[in-house]
Amino acid sequence: MTVRRSHVALHSAAALLVGVSLGATFLTGVEDRPVALAFGILVAVGELTRPQSGPRLREAAPLGAAGSLSYALVGGHAGHPTQHGVTQVVAVVVAASLLGSVPQLARGQAVLDHLVRRVLAVGFAAACFQPLHNRGVFDAWSGPAFALLLLALLVLTVLCDAVVAAALAHSRTGWPFSPLLRDELRAVPGIGSAVCATGAVMALAVAVVGLWALPVFSVPLLLTQLSLRRYAAVRATYRQTIASLARATEIAGYTPAGHARRVAALSQAVGLDLGLPEPELTVLEYAALMHDIGQLSLVDPVPAGATAGLPAAQQRRIAL
Structure with a gap:
């Protein structure tokens, strides 16, 4: 019940803010x-270039995240102060994010x-x-001093996110x-630092030279995002x-159907309880999925795939 309440609370807060x-x-x-308009286009492009399938990445749209945070912290345009407030920042980011998410929604x-994460981070x-x-x-x-102020605000925002x-x-x-939070915090020095640095540089550059700074400083993160798509593939x-x-082993009749997947799910649950980081959880999942592959060396299947009753020498051969 507590888990469900936290989920509803976060979604309700984001919906109210929107x-x-x-x-x-x-x-x-x-x-x-x-x-x-310029920042809205930047955020939409960042969302459109997200990986459309494959495993979940920590930050699949760094360009969209940097553009959103930069717009939240931009205070000038080509030497002139801007007048937009918190509500306009959230409205523009939400509209652009929804537009860029159309392929995924389809x-x-x-x-x-x-979207909830993006709204709450940008609003903060x-x-x-x-x-x-x-x-x-x-x-x-x-x-x-002003640059350090922006970086400090971005770091605080990323930590809250x-x-x-x-x-x-x-x-x-x-x-x-706790393990989930540790995994998120471990990712902050990686892609999180790139998002913070780019967001701060964009906000400072737009205030001095205008909107021409957006495409210039978007190129590195755009290339990073394309690399993330290849990595996800x-x-x-x-x-x-x-x-x-x-x-x-299941198709060949050596193990019951779904056995490897059930062992992998149980292993991941135990790994999470032990507080293993995400890379080790991934290795644990792969090891659990492949733990019976050695049974393919057997001439005849073992009943129910249970190798515990086999002689020690045969067990070592299967393991090797």
Whole structure:
């Protein structure tokens, strides 16, 4: 029940924020429309270039994430201060993210948790920056001090997003929260640092040189995103190969149907309880799937695939 409540609470908070933001933006209009349009296109492109299938990646849309966070922290455009607020930031990011998620929605893929994370992260960053910026609190900040301020806000946002991601995964799978949170935090120095750095650089560059900075600083993350798509395809192929080999013993009649998958699921549950990180959980899953492959060396199948009753020498041969 507690797991379900946390899931409902996060989704309800995101839905409330989206509803208020869209309503306020519709009533007051869009400020700095060229800036909003440029960042909206950037976020949509980032979502469109996400891997459409394959295993889940920690951050499958780094370009969209960096563009969203950058828009939440942008305070100027070509030397002129911007006037958009928190509600407009959330409204633009939500609209662009939904537009970029159309291919995934058409395939019936789940994108709700991804959108909830994006809304809450962007709303948090914008709420920390935009009201104070519009009041002129940061006017005295310049140079390295202002850049460090943006980086600090982005790091805090990424850490909060890690907590939300772990809570959503916990509510979705029922796995322990602490190992999930540790996995999310371990990913922050990797792709999370790239997203933070690019988001801060984009916000600073747009304030100085204008919107021309967006395509220039998007290229590195776009290349990274394309690399992530290839990496996801390789991981998917590797996983499919392991699964096919694991079913070989079932098709040949050496083990009961679904035995390897059940052992893998049980092994992952035990690994999560032990607090194993995600890379070790993946290795554990592959090992569990392949644990009976040695039975293919037997002339006749063992009843029910139970090798425990075989002589020790034969067990060693199967293991080898």
